[in-house]
Amino acid sequence: MPLRPVRPSPSFGWIAAAIMVVLFGAIVVGWRQRQRDVAATAIAVVRAPTIPVVRIRPLPEARPTTVAPVAANVAAAHLRTVYPLLSDVTITCRDDRCTLTATIRPVTGQADLDRRQGMLLGGLAAALAADGYRLAVPFKMDEVADNLFHIRASVTPR
Structure with a gap:
């Protein structure tokens, strides 16, 4: 088959x-x-009419209060009282330029060392600013004897 x-x-x-x-x-x-x-999970964005924003005028610029410079001998006396380590402090001015000269006495302990460091790191400039003067940095600092320094700085009345 x-x-x-x-x-x-x-x-x-x-x-x-x-x-x-x-x-x-x-x-x-x-x-x-x-x-x-x-x-079903898509986000739909609906545009709403904008709300008008009220414009607020900016505040006037805050100006720091300026201190009228005091007499040079008053500023020197103030420095002597604030920093007793300073001696022979004089500020002499000619026209708009002033010169600060001072002697930093030797330190006798840690407290005096801390005060001297605070004075040199901005305390001297702050004390002069309170009297209306601006300290120009850097200033000259010479060691005239063992741990006895003489500083000379340019100071301008504000």
């Missing part, structure tokens, strides 16, 4: 087509469901 070729049944084509249609439908439905989820 000769062998006959095996032919698929005609219903096999219909079954394969039906499976393809179902797969295609599942893909479309899944894609649409995913699009719905994205749309």
